[in-house]
Amino acid sequence: xxxxxxxPRHEVTEMGQEVTLRCKPISGHDYLFWYRQTMMRGLELLIxxxxxxxxxxxxxxxxxxxxxxxxxxxxxxxxxxxxxxxxAVYFCASSFRDSSGNTIYFGEGSWLTVV
Amino acid sequence: AQSVTxxxxxxxxxxxxxxxxRCNYSSSVPPYLFWYVQYPNQGLQLLLKYTSAATLVKxxxxxxxxxxxSEPSFHLTKPSAHMSDAAEYFCAVTKGSSASKIIxxxxxxxxxxx
Numbered sequence: 001x002x003x004x005x006x007x008p009r010h011e012v013t014e015m016g017q018e019v020t021l022r023c024k025p026i027s028g029h030d031y032l033f034w035y036r037q038t039m040m041r042g043l044e045l046l047i048x049x050x051x052x053x054x055x056x057x058x059x060x061x062x063x064x065x066x067x068x069x070x071x072x073x074x075x076x077x078x079x080x081x082x083x084x085x086x087x088a089v090y091f092c093a094s095s096f097r098d099s100s101g102n103t104i105y106f107g108e109g110s111w112l113t114v115v
Numbered sequence: 116a117q118s119v120t121x122x123x124x125x126x127x128x129x130x131x132x133x134x135x136x137r138c139n140y141s142s143s144v145p146p147y148l149f150w151y152v153q154y155p156n157q158g159l160q161l162l163l164k165y166t167s168a169a170t171l172v173k174x175x176x177x178x179x180x181x182x183x184x185s186e187p188s189f190h191l192t193k194p195s196a197h198m199s200d201a202a203e204y205f206c207a208v209t210k211g212s213s214a215s216k217i218i219x220x221x222x223x224x225x226x227x228x229x
Contacts (some may be wrong), residue, residue, distance in 0.1 A: 031215055043159075043205065043219045050215060064166075075172070091158055095215075102215055106158035 002026075004107035006092050012113045018080040021110045024073055025094030033104060034077050035068055035091040043091075049075065082114045117142045117208045121220035123192060126183065129228045134193040135176075136223050139186065140204030148189040149207040150180055165189060176200070201227045 005024040015021055025032050033048040047057040053067045068076040079086055089109045095102050121139035122207045140146060147166055151159040163174025180191045188208060206220040
């Protein structure tokens with residue numbers, strides 16, 4: 001299996017620009033998660049989907065952030081406009097629920113720097 | 116509500132020494148517990164998972180964790196540290212098998228001294 005695939009791996013952008021992060025979950029997984037990791041706040045859950053439907057977006061910091069999952073194999077996290085405080089590593093993860101529960105598999109992350 | 120507390124943001128041990136990373140959790144229902152490892156510049160990788168089948172769980176790379184309901188805790192151990200174990204370790208909890216949302220601890224950075 002190819003694992004969770006994220007792009008871009010690294011992005012440097014100027015303040016005010018739109019940023020789009022992309023994710024392809026593991027085939028067959030019906031849950032998709034977006035996390036943000038920073039030194040100050042650690043690992044934060046931003047939003048998660050089940051069967052392409054957003055279930056909990058309470059972690060999305062503000063209206064500048066939006067996430068979509070148009071189909072089972074693709075999701076985007078968009079920041080518009082971006083700010084320096086958005087600099088972080090953004091992880092996409094996917095999972096499926098079986099008899100042993102819900103195990104999350106992470107992508108390699110998208111390293112975002114907003115200058 | 117479920118939560119996890121990792122005791123110690125940084126742990127340093129000598130190569131060959133015992134590794135002990137502490138995790139306490141709170142849960143109103145029988146939890147599922149996880150340990151993940153994050154190597155530099157990489158995503159998180161599952162080390163092991165507790166699902167109530169056995170209180171002592173063995174994971175990859177020689178790590179194991181014991182579920183102790185009385186404390187309640189899920190500490191991670193390895194008898195003999197290796198230089199390659201240097202990484203960030205995260206404890207996580209979910210509300211049993213029916214929950215989707217996994218809550219992560221703040222992480223413990225493990226350093227190995229030669």
